[in-house]
Structures are given as structure tokens and as C-alpha cells.
Amino acid sequence: MNDFVLIRKNLFRKKLRAVLMIVSILIAFAIFGVLAAFERAFNSGETVAEDDRLVVVNKINFTQPMPVAYFNRVRAIEGVRLATYANWFGGYFQDPKNFLIAFAVEPETYLQVVDSDYVITPEMREAFLRERTGVLVGDAVAKKWGWKVGDRVPIGSSIFSQKNGSRSWDMTIVGIFGKRKPQADTNRMFFHYDYLNETRSFGNDKIGWLVLQTTSPDVNDRVAKAIDRSFANSSYETATDTEKAFNKAFVAQLGNIALIVQLVVGAAFVTILLIVGNTMVMAVRERTREIGVLKTLGFSGGRVLRLILGETVLLAFIGGVPGIALAALAIINLRQSLTNFVPGLTLEPSILAIALILMIGLGVATGLAPAIHAFRLKIADAMGRG
Secondary structure (H helix, E strand, O other), rough: HHHHHHHHHHHOOOOHHHHHHHHHHHHHHHHHHHHHHHHHOOHOOOOOOOOEEEEEEEEOOOOOOOOOOHHHHHOOOOOOEEEEEEOOOOOEOOOOEEEEEEEOOOOHHHHHHHOEEOOOOOHHHHHHHHHOEEEEHHHHHHHHHHHHHHOOOEEEOOOOEOOOOEEEEEEEEEEEEOOHHHHHHOOOOOOOOOOOOOEEOOOOOOOOOOEEEOOOHHHHHHHHHHHHHHHHOOOOOOOEHHHHHHHHHHOOOOOHHHHHHHHHHHHHHHHHHHHHHHHHHHHHHHOOOHHHHHHHOOOOOHHHHHHHHHHHHHHHHHHHHHHHHHHOOOHHHHHHHHOOOOOOOOOHHHHHHHHHHHHHHHHHHHHHHHHHHHHHHHHHHHHHOO
């Protein structure tokens, strides 16, 4: 009989107790997997952001508009290599429940700025610049709705209306783009700002934000201060920050996801640690005389220690692996329904690696105390206990 057989038989000596511990660990790792995936998805904007990109928004709040005239003034500031602008559209397809991430953009400069994020071919670029009602659609959106190049689709807005009272704009799909970076989100679309500006019933010549690239990340701070000074004491004061900081602030509106993950998962693991640790102490105490017999038969203290640690590590893996698998299944089921709100929801390999480390850590942490006790236990003391 090898050591693994001994470990397995000792673990399942009391089946109900073992099953309850496994279920507890399974739930803890399922919670960890789902929350960690959400945390990574919410913070993906930080990893996509370029170091030399700045975002300019209204100082009051990024939902407040700014004059489109700011565009020419900003790109004339020393240190600005490229600038563009965009406006949130609040789009939907056919029904307001079918939410779309749609941006009205300055076509030529915007495509230059996002070139490092998305794969937009020269043919797409040319068609988009040529077609006033053209729209570039991410492959995730196209796949969801079954759209293809050449389709003419009505895109509604929950914010704007046309001068004729309609809330729908007819657009022609001129290209379907993919992502150049793994973290980039293709669950979005871009169309001409001028098309929106000329037809909407209010908010003319106003934009939501400016995005610019500096000549070097080293000049970011100087450029940001110069921009904000230029519009100080105006009716539309600005706040300029790096793209990474802007994306982080945007996510922060939903709450501190990282802190939520740490608190919820931490509470679950501490609880599991106490339950499993206490149970293992009791299990080893019950087997005190057996440990004495094993040592009498020639089992060294180190081997006994490894047997008990192996038992707790095996327990952590038997509960943890199905827990992560359950989390993956939950994420697959949630991904489609939440794609507009939490794009890029997936169980990344790095999360799996962290989960494996946690399983080993949980096993060692819960088994270390009883294993050391068994290691130090003398044969005479073990055999003398009832």
C-alpha cells in the first residue's frame, strides 16, 4: 500500500465529514473564480490604456459636454502629437433593452488613436471615411446580431433624438474590426460625429471627451496642466488625466471591485481555514494510536508529516478544482447576457494559476499544525492514549 492510498483512505474514513469539507471548499473557490473574473473584466481598461494617452473631460463630470471647438485648441498645445474626440450615444438595436456601446467620433483622427487597439484594415478605413452614414462594428457585436458588411441597420439612442422626432439613425456597416490587443473590447461601434451633430435636436457642437496622444509619456503631466489652464474660469472647465486613470475612475463608479473580491473571498477562506483546520486537528487526535503504530512499524516522523499534509492538500484540490470548474461554467452562462455591461468576462489562465496556489496554501495551512503535532508525537505517548 503506497502513501497515496493511505492518504485517500484516511481522508474518506468518515465520508460525511469529508463531503461537508469538500463542499465548503468548492463553494469558496467557486466564489473566488467568479469574483476574480469580474474584477479582471472591470479593470481590463487599465491594461489596454497606452502610457502616452490623455483624456480630457468636463471638470464637473465626464457625463457633462464640452464645446467641439476645444478640439483645435487642444491639438495646438505643445506636446500633443495627435488629438481626437468622441461622444457617447446611448445606443440600442430595435429595443432599448438591446443596449449597444456606440460612439460618435471624428473619423480620421479617432482611427489613428485606436490603431494600436483594433485591427482596422485600409479598406475599412477608406470606406468609413467615405461613407457619411457608415459605422465600424466590433466583431463581438457583429457576431451577436448576425451583422455583415453592407447591412443597413437602424441604431436607436436612449439620449438623443433627431430633428424630425425620430430616435433612430440608419447606418451602413462598412467594416467589422477585430482586436489587436487581447484585452481590447470589440463589443462597440464607431460612427461619424458629423452625422449625429447635423441631425440631433439638441446638444449641437458639443462633445463628450477628447483623447490625445502626447509626444512622450514624460510630458503627460505638463500637457495635462497646460490644457486645464487653457480652459480655467471658462463655462466648460476641463479635467485632464491619463487614459489609465480615467478608465480606473470610470470603473470606480461601480464600486471598489478589487476590495469586494478581497473581502468576500478573504472571509470565505478564513472561514474554510478554521473549519478544515479544526476538523483536521480532531481527525489526527482520533488517530493518535494509529500514528504510534505507524511509527512502530518504521514510518519516520517526516513520512507521517507528509501523509497528513498530503491529506489536507488532497482535500483542498478535491474541493477546489470542481469549484473553479463551477465558476467557469457560471461565467460562460453569464458572458452572453452581460456582454454589454461586463465585456471580456472570462476565467483567465492567471486566475487559474492563483487558484492552484491558493489550493496548495489552504492545504498546507490547515494541515501544518496537526502534521507537526504528529511529527513530534512519541511512540510511548501515542500508544498510551485511549
